[in-house]
Amino acid sequence: xxxxxxxxxxxxxxxxxxxxxxxxxxxxxxxxxxxxxxxxxxxxxxxxxxxxxxxxxxxxxxxxxxxxxxxxxxxxxxxxxxxxxxxxxxxxxxxxxxxxxxxxxxxxxxxxxxxxxxxxxxxxxxxxxxxxxxxxxxxxxxxxxxxxxxxxxxxxxxxxxxxxxxxxxxxxxxxxxxxxxxxxxxxxxxxxxxxxxxxxxxxxxxxxxxxxxxxxxxxxxxxxxxxxxxxxxxxxxxxxxxxxxxxxxxxxxxxxxxxxxxxxxxxxxxxxxxxxxxxxxxxxxxxxxxxxxxxxxxxxxxxxxxxxxxxxxxxxxxxxxxxxxxxxxxxxxxxxxxxxxxxxxxxxxxxxxxxxxxxxxxxxxxxxxxxxxxxxxxxxxxxxxxxxxxxxxxxxxxxxxxxxxxxxxxxxxxxxxxxx
Amino acid sequence: xxxxxxxxxxxxxxxxxxxxxxxxxxxxxxxxxxxxxxxxxxxxxxxxxxxxxxxxxxxxxxxxxxxxxxxxxxxxxxxxxxxxxxxxxxxxxxxxxxxxxxxxxxxxxxxxxxxxxxxxxxxxxxxxxxxxxxxxxxxxxxxxxxxxxxxxxxxxxxxxxxxxxxxxxxxxxxxxxxxxxxxxxxxxxxxxxxxxxxxxxxxxxxxxxxxxxxxxxxxxxxxxxxxxxxxxxxxxxxxxxxxxxxxxxxxxxxxxxxxxxxxxxxxxxxxxxxxxxxxxxxxxxxxxxxxxxxxxxxxxxxxxxxxxxx
Numbered sequence: 121x122x123x124x125x126x127x128x129x130x131x132x133x134x135x136x137x138x139x140x141x142x143x144x145x146x147x148x149x150x151x152x153x154x155x156x157x158x159x160x161x162x163x164x165x166x167x168x169x170x171x172x173x174x175x176x177x178x179x180x181x182x183x184x185x186x187x188x189x190x191x192x193x194x195x196x197x198x199x200x201x202x203x204x205x206x207x208x209x210x211x212x213x214x215x216x217x218x219x220x221x222x223x224x225x226x227x228x229x230x231x232x233x234x235x236x237x238x239x240x241x242x243x244x245x246x247x248x249x250x251x252x253x254x255x256x257x258x259x260x261x262x263x264x265x266x267x268x269x270x271x272x273x274x275x276x277x278x279x280x281x282x283x284x285x286x287x288x289x290x291x292x293x294x295x296x297x298x299x300x301x302x303x304x305x306x307x308x309x310x311x312x313x314x315x316x317x318x319x320x321x322x323x324x325x326x327x328x329x330x331x332x333x334x335x336x337x338x339x340x341x342x343x344x345x346x347x348x349x350x351x352x353x354x355x356x357x358x359x360x361x362x363x364x365x366x367x368x369x370x371x372x373x374x375x376x377x378x379x380x381x382x383x384x385x386x387x388x389x390x391x392x393x394x395x396x397x398x399x400x401x402x403x404x405x406x407x408x409x410x411x412x413x414x415x416x417x418x419x420x421x422x423x424x425x426x427x428x429x430x431x432x433x434x435x436x437x438x439x440x441x442x443x444x445x446x447x448x449x450x451x452x453x454x455x456x457x458x459x460x461x462x463x464x465x466x467x468x469x470x471x472x473x474x475x476x477x478x479x480x481x482x483x484x485x486x487x488x489x490x491x492x493x494x495x496x497x498x499x500x501x502x503x504x505x506x507x508x509x510x511x512x513x514x515x516x517x518x519x520x521x522x523x524x525x526x527x528x529x530x531x532x533x534x535x536x537x538x539x540x
Numbered sequence: 541x542x543x544x545x546x547x548x549x550x551x552x553x554x555x556x557x558x559x560x561x562x563x564x565x566x567x568x569x570x571x572x573x574x575x576x577x578x579x580x581x582x583x584x585x586x587x588x589x590x591x592x593x594x595x596x597x598x599x600x601x602x603x604x605x606x607x608x609x610x611x612x613x614x615x616x617x618x619x620x621x622x623x624x625x626x627x628x629x630x631x632x633x634x635x636x637x638x639x640x641x642x643x644x645x646x647x648x649x650x651x652x653x654x655x656x657x658x659x660x661x662x663x664x665x666x667x668x669x670x671x672x673x674x675x676x677x678x679x680x681x682x683x684x685x686x687x688x689x690x691x692x693x694x695x696x697x698x699x700x701x702x703x704x705x706x707x708x709x710x711x712x713x714x715x716x717x718x719x720x721x722x723x724x725x726x727x728x729x730x731x732x733x734x735x736x737x738x739x740x741x742x743x744x745x746x747x748x749x750x751x752x753x754x755x756x757x758x759x760x761x762x763x764x765x766x767x768x769x770x771x772x773x774x775x776x777x778x779x780x781x782x783x784x785x786x787x788x789x790x791x792x793x794x795x796x797x798x799x800x801x802x803x804x805x806x807x808x809x810x811x812x813x814x815x816x817x818x819x820x821x822x823x824x825x826x827x828x829x830x831x832x833x834x835x836x837x838x839x840x841x842x843x844x845x846x847x848x849x850x
Contacts, residue, residue, distance in 0.1 A: 210815045211819070355848060359844045360848075363844050367840075367841045370830055370833050370834040371834055374827065374830050382736070383730075383731065385736060393713040
């Protein structure tokens with residue numbers, strides 16, 4: 121898809137640079153001339169939104185790091201100093217804390233879009249796997265970031281999660297102590313989490329670069345899930361995608377601003393405004409909302425080691441999604457049965473999120489077990505079998521044909537082998 | 541010095557207060573240790589429901605929702621209310637609770653209590669601040685300055701715990717560190733109605749929630765204080781701190797427990813979120829800017845895409 125750069129430097133300076141380092145040409149071919157399918161809908165704008173959020177998180181984070189102190193005895197106070205005495209400190213911190221939330225919100229939409237339209241299928245398997253890697257890095261980064269304010273939830277979340285590693289047979293205890301840097305979660309733990317919290321976003325940025333590279337090699341999928349057949353099927357990235365992405369990003373910023381300015385503590389837990397206390401366990405230890413489905417899976421399993429395995433498997437299974445889904449048709453638009461299972465799966469994930477926020481007792485536990493079983497059933501049984509038995513609907517011959525049929529300029533779409 | 545009107549008889553007051561607190565703390569100690577045991581059972585591990593006989597959920601009652609001047613898009617602190625709340629804090633709460641993150645200079649914030657520089661300096665000077673070490677290596681006390689923070693009633697948590705059984709928590713962040721759970725439906729609605737006042741509602745409910753007939757199934761240990769609004773159980777260590785007429789208001793506001801509780805809750809919202817007014821003011825401007833920006837982008841997008849079928 122990428123093809124050779126059509127960029128023609130006009131000024132002398134640009135010509136000089138282009139012969140030595142064709143960086144303007146690279147930007148031109150990637151973000152200006154890059155051909156995008158002309159039928160992309162607004163669900164495709166989340167890539168741009170996520171890029172924006174990553175940059176925003178890094179910028180606010182770097183400034184916060186100038187004021188934050190990562191010692192157990194001072195961390196909580198330094199965050200309060202940021203909130204009270206640093207110029208615009210309250211804004212920076214609320215942007216950063218809520219930024220993590222909307223970042224996850226966007227990434228989940230991005231992933232579900234990929235699942236609905238089969239964006240992980242040939243030839244985009246590596247693109248998808250890089251995306252799952254980014255998710256893993258985001259989870260690690262967000263978890264360690266949540267520990268930094270050193271409130272009660274910070275401390276106990278760190279305790280619960282690092283304790284998971286003690287479930288590993290034989291070396292579990294040693295690994296956990298190695299993670300802690302001591303005999304319990306303490307200042308040493310906080311310090312290393314801070315160091316890693318600063319490092320990981322740059323690793324995310326690196327994998328994002330690979331993700332975008334892979335995207336530009338394979339080309340974007342589209343709502344019809346059929347390959348781009350001709351130049352007619354595409355539009356140049358600029359201005360078409362640029363302006364649409366900008367509009368969507370601004371709308372997304374309205375949501376972000378709504379949270380930051382009017383509901384800055386809506387997604388947080390009140391207990392995190394209580395300084396960390398290793399002698400006082402909170403009544404309910406709950407993670408941030410974006411980890412709740414995984415937390416429900418962890419607690420659904422009555423055995424600690426198996427619970428931890430299920431937790432990691434819930435993410436690991438995503439790596440294999442391109443091969444677990446045996447259907448050769450990408451888009452759910454043409455897969456009537458898959459489309460229903462997709463929505464069931466989405467509801468199951470929401471249900472797990474709700475259960476993760478509730479105490480692990482009685483009916484909640486039973487419901488968690490049923491939904492956890494379904495989560496894995498979806499990937500391991502339903503998707504492989506469905507691809508073999510489902511009869512997909514006929515797909516249009518090309519993107520252009522489908523568009524013209526829709527806007528009434530041409531013949532209606534007829535059956536043709538689209539996706540393969 | 542009557543600007544901030546000190547309690548007429550602080551000594552008696554403190555003595556009465558701490559005596560009740562001590563008795564209460566002993567009674568609650570038993571309940572608290574039981575609560576800790578429950579917490580451990582609820583954590584992840586060998587799983588499943590640990591079969592607790594306890595069926596009561598805390599808080600036993602939902603706090604009533606009050607109308608706060610600082611709620612909503614255009615929310616602002618009510619200056620007179622904050623000043624009254626500060627008076628209640630100073631004459632009642634400060635006997636046991638600190639507000640260590642608040643500096644005297646913060647009282648001059650025009651979005652908050654709005655005192656003049658002179659008033660703040662005079663107030664700060666009433667407090668004794670431990671400073672040092674001086675040239676001979678000794679700590680010394682001096683009158684407070686506006687740049688100082690409010691000194692806590694106890695030098696450390698252990699000293700407070702030694703008097704009361706359990707250390708009375710610092711109140712600076714209380715309005716953000718507490719709040720009754722709202723349930724899934726209200727949680728969704730709260731996003732649109734911008735409900736962020738769970739903290740002050742909780743504090744007000746707690747302060748006015750003493751003296752009720754205990755729920756069926758609740759046994760109050762001798763010296764314990766039944767309070768159906770308390771988040772962590774039916775009985776709280778803190779004895780009822782307020783009584784009608786305890787604090788004399790100079791602006792003619794009713795001198796009732798309910799009014800004191802409302803005023804001090806608003807004051808504690810301010811100590812927890814001193815930049816709330818600036819935040820909402822900026823937020824409104826940002827939303828307006830984004831709305832205009834989004835409209836322009838949408839029109840541009842339509843223009844760009846007008847020529848192509850998609």
